Amino acid sequence: MAYGIRPQPGKKVKLGDIDPNMNGGLDRGKGEEKVLELTKELGDLQELLYSAGTHSLLVILQGIDTSGKDGTIRSVFREANPQGTRVVPFKVPTPLEKSHDFLWRIHQQVPERGIVTVFNRSHYEDVLVARVHELVPKSIWSLRYEHINDFEQALAENNTLILKFFLHISKDEQEERLLAREREVEKAWKLSAADWVERRSWDKYITAYEDAIQRCNAKNAPWIIVPANRKWFRNVVVAEAIVDLLRPYREVWLEALADRGRSELEAIRAARGERG
């Protein structure tokens, strides 16, 4: 069963209709068990993807401040081998990055074959924060949806598997999480006065997300909306979607590896003057 919400390509998305508290009929205990199983399988599949070297995986994580992007990475990729897994956080663009088109810095970080790359924020910020705060005029940001679609399409047609997650929390949940950080001294360093300022633009962000999800939602680069008020359920949804995407490749990758093994063995035997 697929727990994430997958809007149909092109269909209008109303985030207000999706309950961030959803739990898929699971309780916390069952959910955490499921995450352990899924992350183990994800670790195995990542190792195979790495060894086979025929495909890459790009996971894009988006969500409003405190929606749990860091926590998702920590939990979902706990069994992935750091050799072969790359996490790229995108921050405010540097002057050099700003002097290029918005996809320039992104393109440099996409995974080569064999690699799993996780984007913590991404080129979607260029139709989110850039739109909400009018960092560029509408005449510019409105063209970007097609740029993004063309770019992702080219990656997908070059053996990059793509999944895009929107971590969906409620406005109340965000307030609670921000206040929790203020109460816990060890978490306070994660605070920023800017978070409360950003919160005032909540509705504008939601609209911008709805548009991005609607306009950039291809079959081979789909969005998955993740009810994320419950952290354990969020982890189930993300881990499951990745495993579901990779699992059908298991046999293909094993076969590719066996082929390679056979031809290396032949080369070694030939070098030794043995006959097969």
Place this chain on the structure above:
Amino acid sequence: MAYGIRPQPGKKVKLGDIDPNMNGGLDRGKGEEKVLELTKELGDLQELLYSAGTHSLLVILQGIDTSGKDGTIRSVFREANPQGTRVVPFKVPTPLEKSHDFLWRIHQQVPERGIVTVFNRSHYEDVLVARVHELVPKSIWSLRYEHINDFEQALAENNTLILKFFLHISKDEQEERLLAREREVEKAWKLSAADWVERRSWDKYITAYEDAIQRCNAKNAPWIIVPANRKWFRNVVVAEAIVDLLRPYREVWLEALADRGRSELEAIRAARGERG
């Protein structure tokens, strides 16, 4: 207790005198327990290093083919958060890389503050394979030891903590590992006819390693020789050395985080018009 062998800076190293079978008086069960404890602590320290953002860590793994560099990474960094941990494998240089000085591609991959980077092979290949196979004349490679020392010194003086590991296996152990790969179909893809050819240069590699370890062994960028015939003991040695290096920074990093937390809280309260 420190299980790795740390040659004194400048002192001559005789690898033949170091037993690759050493186990530090541990058995496998105790060793594996120790690795679990150490990797947990390493995970915590990596998280702190990441959050504090004042230092970086560069771990360099070197060793003859099959000495277990990949396996070490998988085991020792199992609790590290992939966000903040980067593994960089260095392969045969590309034409572009070859058209630069040998440190050019290396410098691009060193960790920025907050990041742990593991080099799977490194600039040391330029005084190892390059020397053994005379890819460049002696007049060139013999200058590189000083280039390396100067380079590592500059990194160390810019808050990069550096550890360099030589995974030390015996020639018999290598033969066993290569033959094991031939017997196991699932491992055969890791084979390369070149491994057996390289093996013929075993003694030359050992001499080249001894020189590199002697000539590039600074107090703030030390070599640790890791008896690596037993994989579990190898993991103990590497994990322990990293944890020992990072542990003294724990309090420094916690304090840096607390400071940042306090000043963010103040900024938030000021923005709200509250008084501290």
